[in-house]
Amino acid sequence: MIVCVSVVGHQNNPLYIQSFTDADDALKLHHVVHCSLDVIEERVNNPKTTLNEAFLGLLYPTLNYKVYGYLTNTKVKFILVTTDLDVRDTDVRNFFRKFHAAYVDAVSNPFHVPGKKITSRTFAQTVSNIVGSYGLN
Amino acid sequence: MAPVGPRSGDAIFSSIDRVNAELFTLTYGAIVRQLLTDLEDVDEVNKQLDQMGYNIGIRLIDEFLAKSGVSRCVDFKETAEMIAKVGFKMFLGVTASVSSWDADGTCCSIILEDNPLVDFVELPDTCQGLYYCNVLSGVIRGALEMVSMKTEVTWTRDALRGDDAYELQVKLLKQVAEEYPYKDDE
Numbered sequence: 001m002i003v004c005v006s007v008v009g010h011q012n013n014p015l016y017i018q019s020f021t022d023a024d025d026a027l028k029l030h031h032v033v034h035c036s037l038d039v040i041e042e043r044v045n046n047p048k049t050t051l052n053e054a055f056l057g058l059l060y061p062t063l064n065y066k067v068y069g070y071l072t073n074t075k076v077k078f079i080l081v082t083t084d085l086d087v088r089d090t091d092v093r094n095f096f097r098k099f100h101a102a103y104v105d106a107v108s109n110p111f112h113v114p115g116k117k118i119t120s121r122t123f124a125q126t127v128s129n130i131v132g133s134y135g136l137n
Numbered sequence: 138m139a140p141v142g143p144r145s146g147d148a149i150f151s152s153i154d155r156v157n158a159e160l161f162t163l164t165y166g167a168i169v170r171q172l173l174t175d176l177e178d179v180d181e182v183n184k185q186l187d188q189m190g191y192n193i194g195i196r197l198i199d200e201f202l203a204k205s206g207v208s209r210c211v212d213f214k215e216t217a218e219m220i221a222k223v224g225f226k227m228f229l230g231v232t233a234s235v236s237s238w239d240a241d242g243t244c245c246s247i248i249l250e251d252n253p254l255v256d257f258v259e260l261p262d263t264c265q266g267l268y269y270c271n272v273l274s275g276v277i278r279g280a281l282e283m284v285s286m287k288t289e290v291t292w293t294r295d296a297l298r299g300d301d302a303y304e305l306q307v308k309l310l311k312q313v314a315e316e317y318p319y320k321d322d323e
Contacts, residue, residue: 108257110166120259
């Protein structure tokens with residue numbers, strides 16, 4: 001089950017963060033997302049490996065969560081936190097592909113200011129649909 | 138070469154130059170956005186968009202007549218059908234439907250199910266009074282004025298404001314007789 005998704009701008013400023021749990025652990029999830037930014041930084045600046053795709057894979061496993069990352073060419077990061085223990089790579093890739101498309105539509109809104117928080121209700125709706133359909137196919 | 142007979146909207150649409158839909162949508166979005174920044178008042182923006190549409194319309198009608206090869210419409214009903222079926226198809230790639238005629242045939246509604254101008258767009262709370270597509274009403278008004286019909290075009294439904302479609306009410310105010318500036322003997 002996906003518990004949190006987030007969009008982080010190129011200066012590590014949060015653009016969108018949404019958790020999908022009933023429990024009152026949003027702060028904890030935000031913390032997990034925050035920590036994962038360092039891991040992304042590390043991967044990107046590692047001179048030994050070169051990134052040739054947007055999908056970053058598993059960033060780090062914690063006791064309860066698995067954190068996946070995705071970096072667009074404009075240095076916008078998408079972060080996914082899930083509680084599933086056995087996650088199929090293709091599911092996550094699929095998720096990020098759809099999520100990226102939703103993000104592109106949201107920033108194409110002429111009333112969206114680049115670099116500012118995404119306030120679009122349509123985007124929020126699309127994201128929760130994608131989260132709801134995750135892992136079903 | 139003289140245009141031969143009226144052609145259907147689809148035929149014209151497939152034969153004229155087109156531009157990428159997203160480029161078009163984003164360009165229009167940028168214009169509206171810039172107008173909002175410059176004029177700072179939603180009503181002023183509505184007015185400006187309408188004026189821009191009018192200026193487009195008075196030029197566009199010539200292109201429409203030249204490329205579509207339609208002949209003179211007998212009444213306002215035919216005109217409305219022509220705008221909906223040929224005009225919208227030709228320039229926007231969508232078809233509109235005409236309905237809600239009043240008794241004397243001078244007022245009708247043009248309904249757009251699909252509107253390429255508003256892809257991606259979501260009105261923020263601060264611009265609720267904005268008629269985002271107001272340019273379209275201006276275009277129709279301008280175009281009809283050039284073929285001697287004074288009209289009033291208003292939005293009655295707007296999907297950006299939560300309605301289920303886009304509906305333009307077109308009201309024929311008066312048909313201006315063709316006037317010649319000079320008399321024969323002058």
